[in-house]
Amino acid sequence: MIEVANRLQTVEEYYFSKKLREVGLLIASGKPIISLGIGSPDLQPPKKVLDAISESFQDANAHKYQSYQGLPELRNAISKFYKAHFSVSLSPNTEILPLMGSKEGIMHISMAYLNEGDEVLIPNPGYPTYQSVTKLVGAKGVLYELDEANNWQPDFAALEKTDLTKVKIMWVNYPHMPTGAQPSKTVFEDLVAFGKRHNILIVNDNPYSFILNDEPKSILSVEGAKDVCLELNSLSKTFNMAGWRVGMVVGDSVHIKNILKVKSNMDSGMFYGIQKGAVEALKCSKMWFATLNNVYKERRDLVWKLADALNCTYDKNATGMFVWAKLPAYLKSEEFIDLVLKENHIFITPGTVFGTKGEGYIRFSLCASTENIEEAIARVE
Template sequence: MIKIANRLANVEEYYFSKKLRQVRLLQSQGKPIINLGIGSPDLNPPERVLNALVETFNESGAHKYQSYQGIPELREAIVNFYKKQFNVPLSPLTEVLPLMGSKEGILHISMAFLNEGDKVLIPNPGYPTYESVTNLVGATPVRYDLLEENNWLPDLIALEKQGLENVKMMWVSYPHMPTGAQATNKLFEDLITFGKRNNILIVNDNPYSFILNKYPRSILKYRDAKDVCLELNSLSKTFNMAGWRVGMVLGNSEYIKAILRVKSNMDSGMFLGIQKGAIEALNCSDMWYLSLNSVYQQRREIVWKIADALNCTYDKMAAGLFVWAKLPDYIDAEEYIDLILKEKSIFIAPGTIFGTNGNRYIRLSLCAPQEELEEALARLS
């Protein structure tokens, strides 16, 4: 056998990739599994998005390679979206780069800026891909604590006291996944100051701003943000387009150029129909968000009852697609969710997969129809 690369020594297969195989096996055996573990929207995109995709099929050149930077109309739509929703002015020529999903962007940004020996601040709890990609590119992940008693916000003063030698990048994600915590204006201002003072690139991963969140914010709105910040965003959650793989990275033109040097060597552009659909999504009226959140509000009411049935506590002010719930002291999260999967045929994500600070928590997804949520509640009651 050929020996695998050393870079895989600290990288495991993604948790949900493994766990969903187990779930599918149980389903194939006739188990009526209800999946509350994954944040994959089950609702349809706006109808205008689907129409735009179909109408593109017969366009001249639709099936050719497309621009590595996306068509100009898509970049314009992204810029207009950021101006309208976040009051952030951007150049469509130099300060935005469409991506095949923001997960791709995590790798591209890391490859563009990190060398072996560089350190990266990773939120604990946080999205596991930040740490995996850091390991893949040969940099060193350094977890920083997010704690419930501090509203899941980083203690930047404590980080500086610990020392920041060789730290080049910091991942943040607000509204936060998995906890649903929301950033304050002060946090974003402090992060920018922190990045400038310590010469650290701050990357805010921002796909949940429009899900059950009254105050969408972009870190790029704040003074001097473009000096040290990038922002990732996605159409996956906001417009129910997870499988379409449409994301974007925004920020300083020099940073965007560096990322394009990586991206242009790794893909050959996004299918034109997907780009046309993305434009229609970004141009949706505010009625889309009201309608979407009306569904999620109803679902969240039931998920809160599920959390109550599991004797959990949770924050009703949290945003996003999940309910982050704290288990009683005596319960181990991973053992508990395996027991629920076995005995109740309900899959729930354990908080431990998001970091050690998640070991007393579970994450419940709102991405299941209301009737399935009610059935899950009935099984647990």
């Protein structure tokens, strides 16, 4: 028997990878499952995006290896997008690196900066991949707790009391997933100052800025942020292109060069047609965002009704494509979602997927039709 690498002893299979197999078996057995668990957009990308990828098949360079840094026109489109929507200036030649989804960027950044034994500040609750990737590269995750009472913002006073000498990276994610919390007016400024004080690379994971949010923000809009900050972004949620795997990391040219050293050894460039489609997506007008958010608003209103029917409470000021709901005090997250799955055939995500601070919460996805959400309400009622 060939033994697996030690690193596999530190991580489990991704929760959704396991749970979706269970849900798939229920569907195969004839159970009418309604899934409100995964944030996988069910809407179509813009038509011009689909036209662009279709037309690209005939281009002379379409099926060749592509540049590790992406097409120049894609980097230019990302630069213009950041300027138009975040008022952030980025050099398309040196400060932008397209990615095959921002999830791979978490691994690339970690491999570029972390040695075995280095420490990483990870939000609790937060995206599970921050913790698993940290473990896979041999570093140590140090959880910093976020709390509803503080609107899910970092407690810098508490952080300053801890030993930060081994911390190399701090993961942040605003608008926050899973809670939908918006960054406070000062949190990005505080994060930049914190990173400079302790020589920590602050990485903001920012894929939810445009979903049910009238004020998209970038941490790079803070003066001096590029010295200690990177930002990940994605087309997955904003343009319904999750399966296309198009993302980006942006920041100072030195950081981008370091990440490119890893990335260029991991893949051979993004498919040409996908890049051409991404260029068109990034050119979309504000009408695209307004139309998209009209759909999500209608769905969110219904999910609020579903949460009410389940005796949950929630924050109507939260943004993003999820509703983060608090259970009655006596209920446990995983027991509750298993009960709802068994009795009502509705799959909801337990808050514990995102850390211990997610206990007592559940997360609904808005990536389901109004008909399905209405059916879910009827089943619960």
